[in-house]
Amino acid sequence: MASITIRNLDDETKQLLRERAARHGRSMEEEVRHMLRHATGAPASSATAEQPAIAAPPAGALSGKRILLVITGGIAAYKSLDLIRRLRERGAGVRPVMTEASKHFISTLAVGALAADRVFDDLFSREDEQDVGHIRLAREADLVLIAPASADFIGKMALGIANDLASTILLAASCPVLIAPAMNPSMWRHPAVRRNVETVRRDGVRLIGPMRGEMAESGEAGLGRMAEPLEIAAAAEALLDDGPKPLTGRRAIVTSGPTHEPIDPVRYIANRSSGKQGHAIAAALARLGADVTLISGPVAISDPGNVTTIQVESAREMLAAVEGQLPADIAVMVAAVADWRAAGQADEKIKKQPGEAPPPLLLTENPDILKTVGHHEKRPALVVGFAAETQNLEDNARAKLQRKGADWIVANDVSPDTGIMGGDHNRVRIVSQSGIEDWPRMDKQSVADRLALAIAKSFEDINASGS
Numbered sequence: 001m002a003s004i005t006i007r008n009l010d011d012e013t014k015q016l017l018r019e020r021a022a023r024h025g026r027s028m029e030e031e032v033r034h035m036l037r038h039a040t041g042a043p044a045s046s047a048t049a050e051q052p053a054i055a056a057p058p059a060g061a062l063s064g065k066r067i068l069l070v071i072t073g074g075i076a077a078y079k080s081l082d083l084i085r086r087l088r089e090r091g092a093g094v095r096p097v098m099t100e101a102s103k104h105f106i107s108t109l110a111v112g113a114l115a116a117d118r119v120f121d122d123l124f125s126r127e128d129e130q131d132v133g134h135i136r137l138a139r140e141a142d143l144v145l146i147a148p149a150s151a152d153f154i155g156k157m158a159l160g161i162a163n164d165l166a167s168t169i170l171l172a173a174s175c176p177v178l179i180a181p182a183m184n185p186s187m188w189r190h191p192a193v194r195r196n197v198e199t200v201r202r203d204g205v206r207l208i209g210p211m212r213g214e215m216a217e218s219g220e221a222g223l224g225r226m227a228e229p230l231e232i233a234a235a236a237e238a239l240l241d242d243g244p245k246p247l248t249g250r251r252a253i254v255t256s257g258p259t260h261e262p263i264d265p266v267r268y269i270a271n272r273s274s275g276k277q278g279h280a281i282a283a284a285l286a287r288l289g290a291d292v293t294l295i296s297g298p299v300a301i302s303d304p305g306n307v308t309t310i311q312v313e314s315a316r317e318m319l320a321a322v323e324g325q326l327p328a329d330i331a332v333m334v335a336a337v338a339d340w341r342a343a344g345q346a347d348e349k350i351k352k353q354p355g356e357a358p359p360p361l362l363l364t365e366n367p368d369i370l371k372t373v374g375h376h377e378k379r380p381a382l383v384v385g386f387a388a389e390t391q392n393l394e395d396n397a398r399a400k401l402q403r404k405g406a407d408w409i410v411a412n413d414v415s416p417d418t419g420i421m422g423g424d425h426n427r428v429r430i431v432s433q434s435g436i437e438d439w440p441r442m443d444k445q446s447v448a449d450r451l452a453l454a455i456a457k458s459f460e461d462i463n464a465s466g467s
């Protein structure tokens with residue numbers, strides 16, 4: 001086919017073409033080819049590597065939903081361009097709002113072309129505000145998604161400041177709000193940011209991320225990186241999923257990750273738990289409609305977007321957080337809680353003394369969180385514990401079931417050659433009073449989905465028996 005010179009088209013045609021191409025995820029040239037093929041009845045050629053075919057959007061929870069995407073001023077704004085595509089692939093309409101700062105990082109042209117909508121950026125726009133545009137924008141959204149959400153913008157949200165279009169829309173919005181924070185790890189750790197994040201969480205705002213990893217701008221690493229566009233799209237999908245849900249009205253507590261038991265201000269006792277299984281279970285229960293609080297030890301993965309996450313460090317902090325969340329209907333205790341902690345935590349870093357033997361490390365027992373919950377006066381109707389074992393898996397799991405007062409024990413073999421601890425797959429056995437179910441090896445997400453379904457089923461059975 002002959003080459004097509006787009007730049008010879010007049011501006012208005014070019015703009016229409018740009019929008020149409022962005023809508024279909026094609027380059028402008030490919031869009032013209034597609035239109036010509038369609039007009040002449042020529043068969044569609046197979047996609048090339050440069051012009052990939054776009055699959056029809058799946059009919060998921062985002063299909064037909066209107067997302068108001070607020071882009072704020074952070075380096076991660078470049079990922080918002082891909083996010084727009086991911087949301088639109090899933091059938092959502094994306095209306096972009098940009099803060100002044102964000103325009104230093106990406107252009108309104110790129111955002112508008114990918115969203116196939118104009119970019120809204122001016123609170124005092126004469127055209128838009130004739131019909132009080134900021135209120136209309138808020139009302140016409142099914143979800144306000146802020147990605148990236150800068151420290152500055154989260155601070156404004158926490159205080160209710162409304163001094164630009166994006167922040168003013170937020171005060172007028174009554175739909176769900178999801179934010180994907182992105183900032184340098186030291187900013188994320190700052191007490192002011194911690195306070196603001198807690199405040200917006202309490203106001204009902206959902207968070208996805210931030211993630212731990214390398215920062216785009218500085219070669220630094222830590223907690224602060226924006227979640228990936230696919231993860232953000234999945235969190236938006238989960239938030240807007242209004243299909244029938246078997247666990248609606250049930251409260252669940254899930255623990256996840258390791259605990260860190262301090263020896264002195266810089267050293268601690270830990271284990272290799274990644275939190276992947278616990279986090280996946282929390283998200284799977286929430287997808288089935290449960291109101292989930294995830295209590296997580298220190299992990300390198302992001303918080304699921306559809307649950308409330310409380311971060312803790314030690315076993316004692318985890319127990320206090322769990323008890324603070326009772327009563328609940330379901331407790332799934334996945335965290336690999338340290339059995340012991342240092343008998344006394346040194347206030348100062350323990351110094352190595354030349355010529356002296358290493359100091360003894362005296363241990364004392366940690367509280368048993370599963371056992372406490374299993375025998376609690378506010379015991380949830382269903383208590384599920386995890387047993388990570390390297391030997392006598394079934395016998396140990398059966399004994400644990402009795403000792404801890406649990407209804408089910410999910411037993412897994414975490415011997416190093418299984419690759420389960422920290423890996424992406426799991427092979428579990430579900431031990432209950434009625435026997436043992438052996439599940440095949442599958443990814444942790446699938447284990448989570450299957451366990452969440454089994455939990456939902458057990459509540460159906462409870463309802464059916466009228467108890």
Ligand SMILES: Cc1cc2nc3c(=O)[nH]c(=O)nc-3n(C[C@H](O)[C@H](O)[C@H](O)COP(=O)(O)O)c2cc1C
Nearest residue numbers: 072073074075099101102150151152153182183184
């Ligand atoms: C190069 C550069 C990168 C920045 N990256 C971030 C960032 O990732 N996260 C953040 O919260 N602020 C970041 N900032 C600071 C914000 O741009 C600044 O706080 C701004 O006022 C945010 O405005 P907004 O929240 O209205 O968009 C960065 C600034 C510069 C100059």
